[in-house]
Amino acid sequence: MSTSPSKILRIGVVGIGNMGSSHVTTINDGKVTRCQVTAVADGDAERTGRFPKAKAFKTGKELVESGEVDAVIIATPHFDHTTLGTAALAAGLHVLVEKPLSVHKADCERLIAAYHARPKKEQIFGAMFNQRTDPHYAKVRELIVNGELGEVRRVNWIVTDWFRTEAYYGSSGWRATWKGEGGGVLVNQCPHNLDLIQWMFGMPTSVRAFCQFGKWHDIETEDAVTAYLEFPNGATGVFITSTGETPGTNRLEIAAERGRIVIQNGKVQWTRNTVAMTEFSKTTDSSFGRPDVWNIDIPIDGSGGQHIAILQNFVDAVLDGVPLIAPAVEGMNSVEIANACIYSSLTNATVQFPLDGAKYEQALQKLIAESKFVKKVAKRTASADDFAKSHQK
Numbered sequence: 001m002s003t004s005p006s007k008i009l010r011i012g013v014v015g016i017g018n019m020g021s022s023h024v025t026t027i028n029d030g031k032v033t034r035c036q037v038t039a040v041a042d043g044d045a046e047r048t049g050r051f052p053k054a055k056a057f058k059t060g061k062e063l064v065e066s067g068e069v070d071a072v073i074i075a076t077p078h079f080d081h082t083t084l085g086t087a088a089l090a091a092g093l094h095v096l097v098e099k100p101l102s103v104h105k106a107d108c109e110r111l112i113a114a115y116h117a118r119p120k121k122e123q124i125f126g127a128m129f130n131q132r133t134d135p136h137y138a139k140v141r142e143l144i145v146n147g148e149l150g151e152v153r154r155v156n157w158i159v160t161d162w163f164r165t166e167a168y169y170g171s172s173g174w175r176a177t178w179k180g181e182g183g184g185v186l187v188n189q190c191p192h193n194l195d196l197i198q199w200m201f202g203m204p205t206s207v208r209a210f211c212q213f214g215k216w217h218d219i220e221t222e223d224a225v226t227a228y229l230e231f232p233n234g235a236t237g238v239f240i241t242s243t244g245e246t247p248g249t250n251r252l253e254i255a256a257e258r259g260r261i262v263i264q265n266g267k268v269q270w271t272r273n274t275v276a277m278t279e280f281s282k283t284t285d286s287s288f289g290r291p292d293v294w295n296i297d298i299p300i301d302g303s304g305g306q307h308i309a310i311l312q313n314f315v316d317a318v319l320d321g322v323p324l325i326a327p328a329v330e331g332m333n334s335v336e337i338a339n340a341c342i343y344s345s346l347t348n349a350t351v352q353f354p355l356d357g358a359k360y361e362q363a364l365q366k367l368i369a370e371s372k373f374v375k376k377v378a379k380r381t382a383s384a385d386d387f388a389k390s391h392q393k
């Protein structure tokens with residue numbers, strides 16, 4: 001693998017809202033090496049005007065066709081990830097798409113098909129799953145992948161610290177509507193958690209979920225979810241999330257052959273069974289005995305490089321061929337779990353994986369067609385500081 005210190009990747013950012021602006025600023029501030037933002041696109045000229053050094057376009061399509069960029073970052077509302085991503089890939093550009101990959105599985109499949117049909121083999125297709133860079137999760141994944149933790153039996157993730165206010169939902173017309181966003185907490189905040197679930201534990205075999213739609217906010221999509229998952233080895237999982245709870249909790253508990261791991265409050269604590277539990281259960285003479293445990297605080301420093309690390313990794317993948325931290329094709333998994341949770345609620349039934357993407361798309365189209373919800377968009381009052389806080393997690 002050779003490095004290309006002299007090459008500068010020309011990046012176009014499409015969608016100059018909260019996240020797109022943040023990506024442009026990060027790159028303009030020199031936090032990502034060997035790239036520059038040469039073009040930006042957004043229908044709102046005031047937004048593109050904030051970055052006068054970049055050529056401004058009104059639409060992503062114009063930017064893609066402009067010849068001004070080698071790569072695009074797509075930071076638009078979710079439905080456009082598919083259309084813009086497809087156009088950019090067909091134009092031979094490298095693509096980094098914000099989470100979620102698309103709103104629903106069938107759109108993910110269309111976008112991934114565009115990647116497989118790309119004109120240049122070397123095109124890079126990444127996704128912004130910045131939480132994969134968080135060492136808390138990366139360390140636990142490593143313990144699972146290298147077998148140290150043993151087979152996982154149970155996973156419980158309560159992630160209810162995604163609190164959002166009415167002002168947040170009122171800040172953009174597309175948010176938390178079936179037509180504009182295609183879902184609520186599962187497609188906006190939780191793609192990170194659902195991606196980490198499939199990254200650490202693999203895809204589940206089934207889910208039974210209870211989504212509550214507009215329970216805590218004046219929205220039509222889900223803002224509270226409890227899901228029961230089953231995995232191929234018989235392990236079970238419970239995933240609980242909400243944007244309507246504060247202070248909320250973020251606690252991931254994993255029960256495995258070699259003990260229990262809890263990730264909470266910035267700590268990874270492993271209560272390690274000195275003998276694997278199945279072996280202990282089958283070999284001990286004692287009725288009520290338990291294996292001895294070691295209490296291990298796994299040292300973790302910080303929360304990783306997050307967005308900057310994913311941006312740098314994308315540039316390095318293009319220029320040097322380094323592997324992607326989050327290949328976009330893997331982004332379909334979190335979308336599929338999110339869709340399956342909503343579908344399970346809508347149908348009042350357990351959903352088996354793989355989800356039927358066409359059926360889910362139909363169900364979503366029905367929700368869109370039958371929606372009577374009138375979205376109230378408030379004059380934006382949130383500060384830039386607010387938005388910086390929104391994606392620290």
Ligand SMILES: NC(=O)c1ccc[n+]([C@@H]2O[C@H](COP(=O)([O-])OP(=O)(O)OC[C@H]3O[C@@H](n4cnc5c(N)ncnc54)[C@H](O)[C@@H]3O)[C@@H](O)[C@H]2O)c1
Pocket residue numbers: 014015016017018019020041042043044047058059060061074075076077078080098099100128130172188390391
């Ligand atoms: N990775 C993270 O931590 C993180 C955090 C927040 C948001 N996001 C993601 O970033 C994306 C954008 O979210 P946001 O909060 O910035 O939304 P936003 O509403 O603040 O901004 C979206 C922008 O896209 C523009 N836009 C819409 N359609 C467009 C099109 N076809 N072409 C060009 N511009 C278009 C809008 O005018 C707006 O300026 C979403 O996918 C969201 O899930 C990711």
